[in-house]
Amino acid sequence: MNDYVNITIDDRKIKARAGEKLLWVALDNDIYIPHLCAVREKERSNASCRLCFVEIEGMARPVTSCTQVVREEMVVRTRSTRIDRLVKTAFELLLSDHNLSCRECPANGNCELQKIAKERGLKLRQKRFKAIERDHTVDDSPDEFAFDPSRCVLCGRCIWADREEAGVGAIGFANRGINSVITTFEGVSLAESICTQCKLCVEACPVGAFYYKKDKKA
Amino acid sequence: MSADSPMDNYEKLFEVAKQNEEARREKPRILLGTASCGVAAGALQVKEFFLKEIESHGLDAEVVEVGCIGHCYAEPLAIIAKPGFPAITYGNLDEGLVHLLVEDFLAGEDPCYEYALAAVDRNDVFPTFEDFPRGIYENKLILEQCGYIDPESIDSYIEKDGYRALAKALSDEPARTLDEVKASNLRGRGGAGFPTGRKWETSLKAGGDEKYVICNADEGDPGAFMDRSILESDPHQVIEGMVLCAYAIGATEGYLYIRAEYPRAVKRVREALEQAREKGVLGSSILGTEFNFDLQVFQGAGAFVCGEETALLSSIEGRRGVPRYRPPFPAVEGLWGKPTVINNVKTFSYVPHIINRGADWFKSIGTPESPGTAVFSLVGKVVNTGLVEVPMGTTLRELIFEVGGGLPDGKEFKAVQIGGPSGGCLPESALDVPIDFDSLHEAGAIMGSGGLVVMDEDDCMVSVAHYFLEFTQQESCGKCTFCRLGTKHMLDILTDITRGHGDEERLTLLEELAEDVRDGSLCNLGRTAPNPVLTTLKYFRDEYKAHIEEGRCPARACRDLVLFYIEPSRCSKLCNVCVGSCPTEAIYTRDDGLKAIDQEKCVKCDNCRKACPPEYNAVIKLSPPVLPPEKEKKRT
Known part of the structure; x- marks a missing residue:
C-alpha cells in the first residue's frame, strides 16, 4: 500500500497521507471546511456537529469530511448548492440555541462560529429559527475559569480533552435530546467534582463556553 | 457427550417431546392467550375464572398460558381442546362465558358453538380461521405456532419440529447454512430490508475468532407489537434462528436485546434459554457437536434510539446509548469492536423455516425482490385489529x-401510517401499492418493522404528523445538530399550525427543514424522523393549507380550531343529558328551554357530544371556531 494518495479538492491536486481523514487534509492545505466537533487525534470522530459536509464524486449523498478517509483519485467539492444549504441550516440551528451576546463573550474575535460565518458568508443573527429560550446558570466555581452552558454547542471537544488529554473524566454529556448538556457527575459544580482545574477544556472550547475569568468582558 | 450424530440426538429429544405433549393432550386443555395483548384485556382474571370453575366442577383440566393468535380484537381469548371434539377458539371471555363453557362443554358435551369464534383445525362441524375472509390472504409462517404452542415448554416447540433445522444444519458445514440463507434472498425485517445473507457473509469474512449475534428486540414504534408477540408466543423460534446464524458465521456468544418495557417477553425468553440449555440445543456441545454458542438477555432501558444498531451496541457496552457513524458497519466492527450480526426478531424467526424447507420454498412466497411474508400489527381505525x-x-x-x-x-378511510415514526402516511390513492420493501419506499413510506395504523376522516393529518414528530423529538438522543435542534424547530412550527398560528412562510420553512434533517442527520432516527411530515405535506397539503389560511381543521380534531355548538333545531327541551356531562358547567338552558354552551367556560372535552342521545345528535363541532350568526345568544 502506498503511503500517499492523490486527491482533488475543489480542482486542486493534493497529495495526502493514506488513511487520513479528508477534513484534516483539506485544512492542512488551507482549504477551509466548517467544523466544530472534530478532534484530529480522535480516531473515530463524533460526527455530531454536521458542519463539515462535502460532496464526493461517485457518492449519492453529501458526506461528513471528518469521517471520510481519503482514497486514491477521490474528487471532492467543498461547496455546492446542496452542501451550502445543509451547512447553512446546521449552522443556523446551532445559533438558534446559542447565546449571541458576542460583545460580552471572551471568545469574541476568536470564535469558531464567527469564523464559520465569515468564511461561508453566513449571518450570526439568523432569522429563520426562533431562539430557544433556556434558563442557564454559569458555573464559575473553578479558580481561574468558568463554564457558561448558554454558549455551549455540545461539540464535545472539552470532554475529549478532559478524558483523553487530562485523563480525568470530570465532565460528560447528560440528559437527552433538546435537554442535552455537558455537566459533571450528578451535576455538582466543577469545584465540587473530580475536576483538577487543568484548564485543557478551556483550551479545547471553540466558542467561549469554557473561558478564563480574566478574559471576561463587561 | 455421546458420539451420536446431531440428528440422532435430535430425534431422541423429539421422541421425548412428542410423548410428553401427547400425555398432556389426554386431558382437556384450555389454551389461554396471555401475551401482553391478552393480559391487557384481562386474561389473567379469566384464568382465575377458569381455575375456579374447573375446581368447583371437580374436573381434571389444564389451563395453559399461551401467546397470541393474532385476533387481538377478540381478547381475552382461549382455545378449548377437549379430546373427542375439534379444538375451538372462543373470544371476548368473561366470567359468565367461562362458567358456561366449563359447565356445558368441559363438564357436559355441548361445545357452545354460538359463542365460538373459529375452530383450530379443519373439521366437519365448525369453520376455521382460514375460512374467514382474512384466511384467504393470510399465510402464516413465523406466526404459525403463535398462540397454539406453550411458550413456556420447549417440548411444545420441539414437537412441532422445533430445532430440527438446527440438527439439519449441524449435520453439514456452516457454509451450507449461509448459502441457504443467501439463496433465500431473505431481507432484514427491522425495516430497511438489507439482505440477511449478505450481512452474515460480511461478518463471516470479517475474520477474527470472536463474533457476536444480537437479536434486536427493542421494538419501540407506537402501535407496533409484532416482536413482542413473537417473543411471548414462540421464543424458541427466534432462539433457533440465532443459533443457526451463530453456526453460519462462527459466533460463540450472543444477546437478545429486549426492551425492559416487555417484562413478559423477557421472562419467557429467559425461561426458554434455560430450557434450551437443558436440552442441549444451546450452550456448549450443541446437539453433541463441538459447536458452542450461548445467549443472554440484555434489557433496554427505555431509549427508543437504542433500536438503532450502533446505539444498541453502545448500550450493551455500558456506554450512553447514542449512535455513531457508519461505516464501519457492526457486521465488521460491532460489539467490543468485533464482527456482529444484528437482526430483528422476525428476521431470525424465518431462518429455521428456510433451513427446514429450503430457499426455493421461501422464494415461492411473496415477490421476487421481497420474498416471504410481512408481519403487521394492524391497529387504529380498523375492525379487526391484531x-x-x-x-x-x-x-x-x-x-x-x-x-x-x-x-x-x-x-371513511383517510390514510394509513406505515413504519411508525420513521414511516409515512399514505392516502387512498396509494392503497393499491403492493407491500414490499421497494414499492413502499417509492411511495414515500417505509416497510418499517411492521406497525400499521389506519386513520379515518376524524384524524387530522397535521396532528398525526405532530404526534409522530413529537415522539421522535422526545426520543432524539441529542447528539447531532439536525436531530436535536431540527426536530425541535419542526415541532414548534407544527404546533403553531395546529393552533391556527401558522403562515405560508413557515410552512415552506417546515418543508425545507424536514428535507435538511432527512439529509443531514447522523443516524436513521434523525434521517427518517421527517417522513411523517414530508408524506403528509405531499399527500395532504390541503389540510395544512386549511389550518393556515382558514383557521380550519378539516377533521375537526385540533382543539384550538374547533368549537362545540348545540344545534337548536335538533336539541330537545325534554332532555338534560349534556348538562350533567359537562365538567365545567358550561351548558345552560336558554330562555326557550333549549340548551346552549357558554364558550368562555367550555374546555372542549367532547363529553356533551358523546352524551347527547343519538336521536338528537344536537352537539356538533364547528371549525373554524366561529358561531353561526344570531343563533346562539350570550347568557344574560
Missing part, C-alpha cells in the same frame, strides 16, 4: 379492507 401475516406483494387495500375488515362505524 397481528397479521400476509405474503409480500399483498396490497394495502387488501390488508386493510379484507384482512382487517375495513373501518368501523362506516367511517
